[in-house]
Each structure stands twice: as structure tokens, then as C-alpha cells.
Amino acid sequence: MALRRGWTVLAKVNSMHQSHCRALSATTVTAFKKGRGTGDQGQSGLFSNERRWKDDDVFEALGTTDELNSIIGMCREATYADGLFDVSEALAQVQCCLQDVAAHLATPPTSSERKLERTRFDSSLVTDINEKIDDWGDRTPALKTFILPGGGETGALLQYARSVCRRAERRVVPLLRSEAIDGDALRYLNRY
Numbered sequence: 622m623a624l625r626r627g628w629t630v631l632a633k634v635n636s637m638h639q640s641h642c643r644a645l646s647a648t649t650v651t652a653f654k655k656g657r658g659t660g661d662q663g664q665s666g667l668f669s670n671e672r673r674w675k676d677d678d679v680f681e682a683l684g685t686t687d688e689l690n691s692i693i694g695m696c697r698e699a700t701y702a703d704g705l706f707d708v709s710e711a712l713a714q715v716q717c718c719l720q721d722v723a724a725h726l727a728t729p730p731t732s733s734e735r736k737l738e739r740t741r742f743d744s745s746l747v748t749d750i751n752e753k754i755d756d757w758g759d760r761t762p763a764l765k766t767f768i769l770p771g772g773g774e775t776g777a778l779l780q781y782a783r784s785v786c787r788r789a790e791r792r793v794v795p796l797l798r799s800e801a802i803d804g805d806a807l808r809y810l811n812r813y
Contacts (some may be wrong), residue, residue, distance in 0.1 A: 625690065627664055632716065632770050634713050640809060660742060663675055665680060665724075667679065667727050667728065667729055667732075668724065668727045668728045668729065668732065668740060669728060669729055669732035669733070669736060671729060671731070671732075673731075677790070678795040678796055679727065679729070679796065679801070680798075681792045682705070682726050682789065682795075682796055683723055683726050683727060684792075685788050685792045686719055686722055686723050686789045686792075686793075687723065688785055689719060689782065689785045689786050690716050690723075690787075691717045692778070692781060692782040692785050693712050693715055693719070693782050695778055695782075696701065696712055696775070696778045696779050696782050697709050697712040697713055697716070699775040699778050699794045700712060700775055703774075706782070711753060715750075715813065717785040718750070718809060720800050720808065721740075721742065721743065721746065722806050723811060724739075724740040724744040724800060725740050725741070725803065725805065725806050726793065726796065726802060728740040729801055730800070730801055732769065741803070742803040742805050742806045743769070743805075744803075744805040744806070746809055747805050747808045747809050747812065748812070750809060751810045751812065754812060755773060760803065764772045766811040768780070782813075783813070786810060786813045789810055790810045790811055791812060792809065793807050794807065
């Protein structure tokens with residue numbers, strides 16, 4: 622029963638992803654794929670089907686971005702429970718954009734033109750988040766000191782997400798240095 626509920630939640634999240642994001646053609650997961658265990662030898666595949674070691678810079682960046690997305694999901698649930706529905710909605714949009722970041726990270730420059738086009742990072746996402754930052758900043762008193770993580774469970778979760786985002790940003794830098802990604806993907810992470 623729990624597994625069925627999990628799939629229902631996954632379907633709802635996927636539906637939300639498709640309606641809230643300028644998502645790349647999202648694929649709906651309907652069952653576990655056959656061929657499990659293809660990473661048992663320490664390698665995994667990118668969107669281009671290229672196999673790389675799991676400790677490759679790309680997988681470090683993808684894993685940390687995935688961790689960030691998971692923590693933002695926890696923040697989204699906490700803000701919703703606190704009645705901060707506009708914040709919860711904004712976090713859902715951030716999660717969708719992080720899916721776009723991950724798709725971009727998982728597509729090396731040697732991929733086919735079709736795959737590169739499908740996962741090209743939309744630079745307008747940086748503009749959009751800058752506008753959101755300005756909007757939220759206008760509604761928030763100016764900070765005069767550093768913020769100590771805490772202030773309740775929701776505040777602490779948001780601070781935790783911020784620190785994981787900084788790590789994700791650091792994991793993406795080697796990909797930018799090697800010209801494997803668009804700099805706007807890093808700029809997006811830097812804004813969070």
C-alpha cells in the first residue's frame with residue numbers, strides 16, 4: 622500500500638513539474654526499469670549513454686543537486702504546513718528548475734545535437750529567480766547581522782538547504798571550468 626501511495630505522490634509531483642516548469646520533455650516513471658544493476662561495477666550512464674565512474678565530477682554535481690532538491694522538498698512541506706503557501710509554491714518552482722539544471726549537467730557537450738537542445742539550460746530561469754529575489758527582498762527587512770540557523774524547524778531546514786546549495790554550486794564549478802556546462806546553470810544555483 623505504501624508503495625502504491627508513493628507512486629501516486631510521484632505522479633502528482635511529475636504532473637506539478639510539467640505544469641510549473643519550463644521543463645524539458647519530462648518522462649513519466651511508471652515502473653522500475655529493467656536492467657537494474659548496471660552501476661554495480663562503479664560506473665553509471667549520462668543522458669548521452671556515455672558511461673563514467675560514479676565519482677566523476679558530473680555525478681558529484683548531480684548527486685549534490687539531487688540532495689538539494691530533496692531538502693527543498695522537505696522545506697516545501699514544512700512551509701506548507703506552516704501556512705506559507707506562497708513560499709511552498711516558490712519552492713516547488715525551484716525544484717522544477719533544479720530538474721532542468723540536473724538534465725543539463727547530465728548531458729556532456731559531446732552528446733548529439735538533439736540531446737543538447739533538449740537539455741539546453743534556459744537562461745531566462747536566472748532572470749526569473751532574480752525577479753523573485755527582488756520581490757521577496759522588497760518584503761523583507763534589511764539584514765544587519767549574519768543569521769544563525771534555527772528560528773524553528775522551517776527556518777532551520779531552509780538554512781540547511783542553503784548550505785547544501787552552496788556545496789552543489791562548488792560541485793558544479795569543475796564542470797564550468799572544463800566548459801562542460803552553460804554558466805547560467807551555475808548562476809541559477811548561486812542565486813538560491
